[in-house]
Amino acid sequence: MSIIEILFFALSAFAVVSATMVLISKNPIHSVLWLILVFFAISGHYILLNAQFLAIVNIIVYAGAIMVLFLFVIMLMNVKDDNEPQKKMIIKFIGVLSGGSLLTLLVALVKQTTQLEGKQVFMKEGTIGLINPLGNALFNDYVLPFEISSVLFLSAMVGAVIIGKK
Amino acid sequence: MNAIIVSTLMGVIMMFSSWLTSSAKAQRNIGLGGMFLLILANLAHLKGWWVIDFDTKGMLAFNPIGLFANLTLFILTFIYLWINGEEIEKIGNHTADFYAIFFFILCGVSILTSFDNLLMLFIGIEILSIPLYILTGADKKNLLSNEASLKYFLMGSFSTGILLLGIAFIYGATGSFHLSIPIVNPKTQMVTENFLMSAGLILLFVSMNFKVSAAPFHFWTPDVYDGAPTVFTSFMATIVKAAGFIAFIKVFEMQRVALGYSWTIILSFVIVATLLIGNITAVFQRSVKRMLAYSSIAQAGFMLFAIYGNSIFNTEALLLYIVAYSLATIGLFAVLVKMKDYSFESFNGLAKKHPVLAFLTTIFLFSLAGIPLTAGFFAKFYMLNALFTANAGTWLLITAILFAAVSIFYYFRLVQVMYFTAGEPAINEVDKKYELKLMVVAIIIILLGVFPSLLFNYLYF
Amino acid sequence: MFLLLFLLIPIVAAFILLFIKNTATSNSISIGAGILTLIGSVYLILSNTGDYDASWLPVINSRFSLHLDGLSKMLILLTSITFPAIFIATKNNDISKRNIFLSLMLFTQAGLVGVFLASDALLFYFFWELALIPVYFLCSIWGGEKRVAVTFKFFLYTFIGSLFMLIGIIYLYSNTIDHSFAIASLKQVSISGSQSATVFALFFIAFAIKMPIFPLHTWQPDAYEQSPTAVTMVLSAVMVKMGLYGVIRWLMPLFPAAFLAHSNIVVTLSVIGILYASFIAIRQDDVKRLIAYSSIAHIGLMNAALFAHYQIGVQGALVQLFSHGINVLGLWIIADIIEQQTGTRSMKALGGLAKKQPTLAILLVAFSFANIALPLTNAFVGEFLMFNGLFQFNPWMAALAGVSVVLAAIYTLNMVQKVAYGEISEATNKMQSPNKNAQLVLIVLLVIVFFTGVYPQPLFDLTADTLTQLFVK
Amino acid sequence: MPIQYYIFFCLALFSIGVIGVLTRRNAIIVFMCIELMLNAVNLLLVAFSKMHHGAALQLSPTSTAGIDAQIFVFFIMVVAAAEVSVGLAIIVMMYRNTHSTDINFLNRLKN
């Protein structure tokens, strides 16, 4: 059992656990914190996969920006853990059931996929995850989507203005 | 390329136009001018007069049909803005921003008509959706509007998640975001099945169905269409939906082969479900607006026929259907906007008070119902024909026409209310100019209803 | 080219009428248009005009092609007799927005003529619907108190039928070699037996609903009862003929095999329908419903004769298409006068017409006897031949259908007795001066009835070519 | 490390997200769960990219195959950011009017 595998399983377990905590914790703020932990775990995976850039961006964007935003909003609404009413048990059950069955279905699929057998993920070596090649790719091949995503931001901005303005 | 660039620029200009002038009228005129420019630019690209040459590195691929789709959608948008200009201004004081958003959406549209890479599909869809969440919620003080936008947002982003999972699977199977034509095994005449690929495609299929509001992924449609400000509903139900369909057909006209036979089943399932839910539920609505929402679902069921086969004919059929359906819907919503409330009762005796308006409404309804002499008839006809060329089972056709018959129920209910029920219509004053605009739409519908080839002659340049 | 006139005259007149508020002028315009087409159709029969063909939808290769043969000529003549007759007879009925009413009627006329001329399947379907839609409005706006629901039922019923036909058309179209809707190339289509049976069924349902054939008939009595009589005249004099025309022009040539294969079922259905309708007619108290049911019986007989598919019977049906139109038109006009002047249609309330308005009573009796196919009236010729064909197909069927001859006598004479004879009822007493226009029309019709009854040869000669086309092996 | 492991792990995260969406009533939490789904996809994409990259390296040591997936992940983050900004704006607007973020509260529009 190599160190990588240990790390992998540890991170995965950690991620899954904290993801579950996101669901089951009553207090929204706790959920947010748990989610941030999930993101850290995922970043860990990125590092394992030697996708350093993404790891950083994930920390910065998600854990740093997005989640903070969430926190702000939640706090601004000061949603207490008590004042969030719960769904009926049966609904929850059905939800879990269907989610689980979706999972099993997809897993079964993947298991049956002959093409994936013996495919290995190329851990910790490989340079594509570093900033330099990514930058090249982004500004050569992917410059168009890069530009166009600005449109997305513009519209989001306008939207935020429309919605947010009193 | 022209369309994308011009629309983006126009969007930006509109954003700032509220600094240049505060008069909504001026902003609207700028917007209309921009639309005109956009149409011209796209036409230039279509005819090859003047093309901004840009190496998209295989992100986009422009083909005549896509450009023609652009053209039609732009023209529809132009008509839409031309008719609903004043109404848009009545919602908040964001005219310029709304126009900006329209242009951004059109940018998304022109991406969706020409994407050649799943990344672009994803971005295009997002550019299309995110502004819509905003438009839906544009009527900030109105709880229904809020509710609609929140519902739309949650479900929309959920379907985005599904879409991404699908794309991930496809990537896992093929190692590229470029949708290549699946390799058919010459012996079995079938694609060697890759479950990962198929799963990805199905997930993609699901999210596309969500975008075009096909059952059983339609649930957002009635609520959102109902809650959103009526003007924007009309835009969502027509241009956006159409763009979704074009993307849909672009993805699957090649990839369906990868799914083998099961493709037929899955699609039939969706088609029947859509026709059933759309038509049956529309029968028993109190609000015309909601009825139209369901009818738009039903119409989507018909449009899905185009996905069934993969002949060039289908795309044409789809385009004709889009035009017919969008024109009629824009017209109907334009009438609806003028009503004080959207219940059927409010249309009582409209024929007495506004004969012309009632007559136009009747034409729109006939077109939706697919009565001959209106564009809707040929739209349906071409769709059925497309289904035949894809040699689908007769049972599917018969189901289709039975539901078409059901649709008569609710479309004619409105006609009956307008013509045969006495009463005072709850309608705001409608000026001649407005009626004239609608009449133009009606005339186009009739014209296409007698000579649908008018539209198609442009496809064979 | 000349054929286009029959479409253009009514349409143009209809458009003009939309802008004319004055009742008198709109009357004269409509009548003028009607007479014009009548003259035209007479000329059409005497001369031999060719077909008309123009490009329509190049994309799907559907052409605007009109084909003219004896049958079309006869039915166009019938149409062009019917409409002016109606316009003149119902001239003085008080109808709100008369100009709109008339223009819709003229649109219907155009649609009907189109149906009888079109030789391109898609065009046929087009006119088929075009004829239906104005009627929807006519009935729902100017009809009786249950009009909206009833008319909607009628519309939906026929519309579903025609949708089935549309499927059939597309089915054939997609199997044609040269991808065309022309009847000629549809004939070439080669599809398996079961398929052709399906398509046959698709077409037949449309026609059966239109005729109507038992058990698809329930829209008809209600529609006849509820719609304004002028429209009812169109419906039963000409419109039901669309179904039979469809059978002759499309069903017979396109699916010869399936046609014969199903003749047993269809004939049985028709005969059941004949008896069924006749029995119900016996118990009717409402004049209009009575005529409606009797018309179902007659149509059923024609359909049976067509599907029995013996030359003699088909010949009879061809003639009967015309004769039945004339007779039933006469009956409706009389029924209309009575309703207009007495304000009731219930036979219980009527009576003594012969005392109050002898002329009308005589006309009523005459048309009633034409309705029960008394010899030397036009209906006799047709029914005689049709029964003949049916008898060759299956004597028992003929015998069963023949019972309707007696039943027809029963209900028709019931009507005559209750309406015309007996003492003057107070409803009848309300009648004022006889309606001269209507009586003039009726007399003209009566002349046609007896002329074609005594000397039907012209009709035979007219439809000879159609018959030979149908039975050429 | 076999790819299946990654796939299963990501699918697990994804499904947890789905379950969250299905079971929670607080709009914000629901939205967070959606974000969780997106992250699962991200990780899956990266895993795939590394898989393909590894396969490509066998053939040519200089290949950059699989980089597009990482770019894609980058774009997903971009879009997610935009979505969050809009989404939170909408939720806030909602909260302004109803003083609640309970999605079960959204039932004026129905049937």
Next chain:
Amino acid sequence: MKLIIGFIVLWPLIGFLFNGLGRHIWSKKVIAYKATGYIVASFIFSILAFLNVQSSGAVTIHYFDFINTASFKIPFDLRVDALSSLFLLVITGVGSLIHLYSTAYMHEEASHHYARYFAYLNLFVFSMLLLVLGDNYVIMFIGWEGVGLCSYLLIGYWFSNATYNYAAKKAFIMNRIGDLGFLLAIFWLIVKLGSVSYGTVLTAESLAKLSTTDITAITLLLFVGAMGKSAQIPLYTWLPDAMAGPTPVSALIHAATMVTAGIYMITRSNILFSASEFTQHIIAIVGISTALLSATIAIKQNDIKKVLAYSTVSQLGYMFLGLGVGAYSGAVFHVITHAFFKALLFLGAGSVIHAMHHEQDIRKMGGLKSKLPITHITFLIGCIAIAGVPPFSGFFSKDEILAAAFAKSPIYWALGVLGAAMTAFYMFRLYATTFLGQFRGTEEQAHHLHESPFAMTLPLILLAVASAVAGAIGIPELMGGHHWLSHQLIPIVGEAHEATLTHSTEWALMGISVSIAVIALLIAVNRYKKNTDGEPQTALGKFLYNKWYIDELYETAILNPLNKFAGLLKDVVEKNIIDGAVNGTGKVVQYSARKIRLLQSGQVGYYILFMVLSIIVLFLCWFNDLKILSFFFKLTHKL
């Protein structure tokens, strides 16, 4: 010749048009003259035609093609031969007399009704002539239905009276039932022989083409037609009711001419009938039973016209007996003689009624002998003639039939004689109660009693003479005559064959029948000379008085059930089942609409749940596609 025959038919038609269209224009005088004149004209032409036949045999003349299609043709031909020329004479002759009679009898009618009456009468003669002259069954059928129409119109001539209308309707419908049989027979002929012309149908070779079943079926169907027209069991009940019409009408249509159409038709197609033993038996049985049944009924009737009506039915029965036993010429002979004396009797009755101010109940008459001498004498002659007392005409014709019947089977003969006896009885009961004894009517009736005008008495006298001497045309050999009539009819019916009987037997039969008849009439005369029978006491009496309750039987056994059935169809089947199914579909749609829309619960959670579930469903669909697919393909191939 073409013109002559054409005009025989055309004159009455012209008369019809003239009176029908000009009914408001002309004065009664003009109408009367014209109407009668046209018939007389056609009578004269008929004589010409008759003479022509005598001199140069039968002629068939083609006028135009009634129906001429690719598959077959029906020419409009008229044929004058021995048979039709005889009928021509009877129809036009009796017809013109009755027209003459009517001019006076109907004189109280308003002028346009007067015109209407004569128009109908002329139309009737027209159709009757068409029936007789037609050269094929279709034209016969045209006339056949035409006379039915006229009888309908004339029975319901006083249209404001509901019961009269009912009688008219009954007559027409019962005739229609018969006509249906006739029609089917025609179709059968067309199918088998491809033609309906006598020239081709009634020949040995076409007979050879037909199987026995064909012949039996055809003849039976034809006989059904005859039943309707000639009022045989079971379709006879209309005739007594038909007396609702004016008396001359009863005389012309319901005694002399129309009702004999059946006999004409069967005689005309005797070749077919002779070929089918079975049918002949049926005819004979039906004929004789009708004769007896109606005779018994006639005994107890008190309405003068009803008695005559039932006697007509009974006499028709005799004729059919004759046909059944193959004595065609005898039947025709009886038709002719019967035409004379029955017309005479009816007209006599008419003049009585006319004198009694439309009183028809014989119990209120009596002792009219002195008041109405001419009527009385002529009526008496009529009675004697019908009773079959030599040497009056009835004797010869009836006797010929009876002889033939005996030759066939003695039972027929015995029953026939019984019937003859009854005939004699009820006729003289009628005579006695009407003319003998003393007057039982009201005072003012008695006061107004007077002999009818000349226009009415003249026909009586002429007919009386005719019925007295008409027997001359058929005096059998054994009386030294040479039976002119049967020689006449040889071209139609072939050699008459009652030569099977020896002269002695014939004499014996004759003697028996005559004596029985005479006895019967004597009994009747002195029983009813003084008194009349009031309401019948005996059960049998009631039974007969109520006409064997046949009408009631039909009412309960046929009419009511049919009515109920129709009602069932109208109110249950149509409303609930068929239309119910149609509306049901609509209801189903609306119901499911109401249910399905609840799916749209408004809860995002549910929506997303549904989405997830349907994703799973899609995956499942796709997993085992092959199963589902095969199912769908089956479906597809079915359709």
